Amino acid sequence: MSVSLSQKTLDPAELRPLGSKDPSWGRLAAPNPLVRVIKGLLRAAYQEKLSIISLIVFFLLWEGVCYFKIIGPYQLAPPSKVLKLLIAKLATQNPDGAYLWAHALSSLGLALSGFGAATLFGVPLGLLMGWYPRLNHLVRPVFDLLRPIPPIAWIPLAIIWLGIGGVAKGFIIFLAAFVPGVINSFTGARLTNPVLVRVAKIHGASDFTAFWRIGVPSAAPMIFTGLRLSLNAAWTTLVAAELVAASQGLGFMIQMGRRLARPDIVIVGMLTIGLLGAFLSWILSKIERSFFAGRAS
Template sequence: MSADPQAAVVSTAGTAPPEGGPTAAVTSTKRRAPSLLVLNIATIFLGLGLWWLISLTGLQIPSPVEVLLAGIDLAASGILLTDIVASLTRVLTGFLLGTALAIPVGFLMGWYGWARGLLEPWVQFFRTVPPLAIIPLAIVLMGIGEQPKIFVIFLAAFLSCVISTFQGVVQVDRTLINAARVLGAKDGTIFARVVVPASTPFILVGMRVGLGSAWATVVAAELIAAQQGLGYRMQQAQIYYDLPTIFVGILVIGLFGLVMDRVLLAIESKLTVWQERR
C-alpha cells in the first residue's frame, strides 16, 4: 500500500494510460485531423454553392455577394462593430456569470445529499421554463437596460451547465472513490484528484450547450428591448424587408458561436487528454 494517498489516488485514477488506450486514441485523432480539416473546408464551399444556386431559383433569398456587400456597408459605417460589441458583451457576461455559479452548485448537488435535496427541485423546475419566457418578467422588474438581458442569458447558461456538472459528479466511478478511501485519502483529496477530473468532460459539454443557449437568448432579448445589438439590427431590417442585413446578422452570430465553441473544444482536448476518444 502506498504511503502517499494522493499519489495512490492519481495512480488509481489511471492518469498513465495503458498501451493502446487513450494515448493511441489521441494519436489516431491527430492522424485524422488533416482529413477532417479538408472536409470542413469542402462543406463550407458546398454550402456557399448551394446557397448561391438557391438564390438563382427566384426565391426571395439574397445571394452570397449581396450579403457580403451588405456586411461591408455595415462594417464601413461602424454599425456592425457596435452591434457585435453590444451582443458579445452581453453573451460573455451572462455566460461567464452563469457558468461560474453553475459549477460549484453542480458539485454541491452531486457530492452532498442534503444539497441535492434542497436545490435539485428548483433547478429542475426552472429548467423546464424557457429563459425566453422570463424576458417579459425581467423587463418589468429590471427595466429595459442591460440587467434583464444579462440576467436571462445568465439563467440560460446556468441551467445548462449545472445539470451537466451534477451528472458528471454522480456518474464518477464509485470504484475509484472507494479505492482512494481504502488507500487513506480524505474527502478533500478524493474530490480534488478524482471527482473534479472525472467531471470535467461533463462540465465542458454543459458549457458548450450553455453557450448556444446564451446566443439564442441574447438575440431574443434584443428583439424585445434594445437599441444596439445583432438581434436589434435584424429586427430593424425585418421592418424594412432588408434581407441581406438579416443574413449578415445570422452569419455573424453563427461565426462567433462556432469560433467560441471551437475554443471550448480546444480547452476540452487539453484538460481531458487522459480520456479515450474515438
C-alpha cells in the same frame, strides 16, 4: 539549389518505386512551403469535390432565384448583395445605427458575461449536488420546479424588474446558461467511479479531499459538455432578448432589417450570429482539448 553529380546525391525522382507513375515522387524535395500548401489545398479540393460543387450550386441557385425575381427583393437578397453589405457594414453605421462590429461586440460581451457568471455558480453547485446527497435533496425540488420554464419566458419579467438594459439581458442569459451547467456537472460528479473514491478513503482522504481530487477531475468531460450546451443556450437566448427589446446588438440589427424590409441586413446579421456562435464553440473545444492534452482517455 543545384545538385552536383559528383557528390553522388540522389535525385528524389530515382527513388520512385519501379512501375509507380505517381509524379509526386519526383518532387519530394519541393522546397517552397507555399507550393506545399497549395498542393495540399488542391488535394483536399479534389477529395471534397462533391461538397464544393454542391456549395457552388447552392449559391448559384440562390443568386438565380433573386436575379430572376422568383422571390422578390423585399423577401430575399442575393449572396452578392449580402457579401457587399457585409463589407460595407464594417465602415458604415447606416441604416441601423451602428457598425457591424459594434453590434457584434455588444452581443458578445453580454453573452460571455452571462455565460461566465452562470459557469461560476452553476458548475460548483452541480458538482456539490452530485457529491453530497443532502445538498441535492435540498436544492432539487426548487430547481426542478423552475427548470421547465424556458429562459425565454423570463424575458418580460426581467424587463419589468430590471429594465431593458444590459442587466436584464445578462440575467436572462445567466438563467439560460445556468441549467445545463448544473445538470451536467451533477451527472459528472454522480458518475465518479466509486472504486477510486473508496481507495482514496482507505488511504485516509477526507470526503472533501476525495471530492476535490477525484470527483471534480473525473467529472471534467461532463463539465465541458455542460459548458458547450450553456454557451449555445446563452447565445440563442441573447438573440431572443435582443429581438424583444434592445437598442444595439446583432438581434437588434436583424430586427431593424425586418422593419426596414431589408433582407440583406437580416441575412448579414444571421450569418454573423451563426459565425460567431460557431467561433465561440470552436474556442471552447480548443480549451477542452488543451485541458485534456496528455491525459489517457
